[in-house]
Amino acid sequence: MKTSTVDTATQILDVAERLVQVRGFNGFSYADVAAELHITKAALHYHFAGKSELGEALMTRYTARFSEAVAGIETRVLDAPARLDAYADLYLDVLRMERMCLCGMLAAEYQTLPAPMRDTVVRFFDNNEVWLTAVLEHGRGDGTLHFTGSARDTARVIVSSLEGAMLVARPFGGIARFQAASRQLLAGLKRP
């Protein structure tokens, strides 16, 4: 019989994840997380030895979740243009919570990250590009998408443009700017 209470480690990850996405990895502390959960900093160290380990755990979970969400698109959505829309909606959902993409935030702070975290950031973008590349090639094959240059380069444009749209949209508040940028970006791939 499963309880309704959430594992403490999970609660820690939830709070820390939000803090990193809103304030950055260098913009939050163990004290912030502890205060919010009404536990002590020492209790945090029991679950995650140090900030670096906490960061690695955040990345592992985030990457897995994002991969699941992306895989879910393939089962629900069939044609390539709609898959791109659904992909952009993943970013929109994050922005609605007034957060930055975790990996986009960490990309900004990249030079200050513990070494183990750096690799996972790069891998995140790579994984996304691989998936998008397949979608783009599929769409070009059946004539629903149109772009010049390689599918991989176009995938890179999509990833970086969506990250940039999130980055700039947050200081302005609201999701309008992101949506406008996202729509215009994807519209360019749908018209012949």
Add this chain to the structure above:
Amino acid sequence: MKTSTVDTATQILDVAERLVQVRGFNGFSYADVAAELHITKAALHYHFAGKSELGEALMTRYTARFSEAVAGIETRVLDAPARLDAYADLYLDVLRMERMCLCGMLAAEYQTLPAPMRDTVVRFFDNNEVWLTAVLEHGRGDGTLHFTGSARDTARVIVSSLEGAMLVARPFGGIARFQAASRQLLAGLKRP
């Protein structure tokens, strides 16, 4: 008769600017700047009362410089497509120094910034969009540029996509990713 030595305040701004662009506003300290210039933290406080004031001074100078650079494009470059290329090259020059755009970095850290700095970040993006909007309308008028939707929305796509391309390119090292994204983005505006 002007001396060859550089004003200390200017040296401080130079070092601090680089540190913010590489490590973020929350990723550098007065101690870092002082050590690099072989002066004490107290000397820094003489020139800039606090980190917030230093940050404001950085933004003021950066915004002015960027505006000058953008204005310079208008005097050197005449047709709209070439102006867009020159604009993208401003970002490329920053990336070549292995830095992020100052305002892109601060956009990521927006929620943790001192209030006076926030407004200047928003204004930076606004100013850039205004200039780009004029270039886009000019280009559409003489038939050298083609895009659907408003010039303002397209300007926003350009700004956010270039910021995103810088953001993602840095963890991968080198400028290739940025150049590929930049070229593809602008190519879409040049073809009919």
Add this chain to the structure above:
DNA sequence: GTCTATAGGCAGATAGAC
């Protein structure tokens, strides 16, 4: 698993001499 207590360091900042 969570606590109290504390270590050791670095942050931003100030007073006052030179």
Add this chain to the structure above:
DNA sequence: GTCTATCTGCCTATAGAC
């Protein structure tokens, strides 16, 4: 303008009781 000296406070982290 720059220094030494110092402050207060927060940071990450650890030891050891419960």
